[in-house]
Amino acid sequence: MFISRRVVLILGMLLTLQASACASNRPVTEPVEVVEAFNDEMNAGDLDAAMNFIAEDAVFKIVQTFSGKSEIRDMLQEEIDNGMQAEIIDIRAEGDRVFWTLLVDFGAGKDEWSYDGIVQDGLIVSVVFDL
Numbered sequence: 001m002f003i004s005r006r007v008v009l010i011l012g013m014l015l016t017l018q019a020s021a022c023a024s025n026r027p028v029t030e031p032v033e034v035v036e037a038f039n040d041e042m043n044a045g046d047l048d049a050a051m052n053f054i055a056e057d058a059v060f061k062i063v064q065t066f067s068g069k070s071e072i073r074d075m076l077q078e079e080i081d082n083g084m085q086a087e088i089i090d091i092r093a094e095g096d097r098v099f100w101t102l103l104v105d106f107g108a109g110k111d112e113w114s115y116d117g118i119v120q121d122g123l124i125v126s127v128v129f130d131l
Contacts, residue, residue, distance in 0.1 A: 028053075031093045031119035035100055038124060039088055045080050047073065055123040062129040083107050096120050 028037045034053050041050035051073055060066040066075045084106055091100040101114045117127040 027122060029122035031096055031098045032091055034119045034122055034124060035091060035098050035117065036088060039086055039102070042076065042080065043085055047077055047080055050076060053122070053124055055120070055125045058123070058125050058127075060127045062127065086113075093119075 028034055038050055038053040041047075041053070051069060054069055054072055056069055057067075058069065058072055060072050060075065062075070066072045084104060086102040086104045089101050089103050089112070091098065093099075096118050098117050098119055099115070100117075101112055104111050104113050114130040115127055116130055118125045
């Protein structure tokens, strides 16, 4: 049976796309990956997607304490509304504990902010802003 090069090329491209789609649908559970994915969603302004990485009973201590998804969601919505963009410039994990530094930009200059958080089972359960 004769198969043209074009058919082989198209089949190869489809298999590559399918493999890519399957790889990107795998759950994000590694602590560093969770923080990176959360940050990506925040930068994209997709609060619903970002909240998928937050535990129901999470606690964020960022100048003041925000407890639970509702309070955290309101705080994060304000950050998005203010145009916050953040680039992770340093990140490392020690077990479930993640330490990261962001280069944060609200459009009027950039600042470095450091955080210390706990990620368990693919969810951020706590974040502390290191002043």
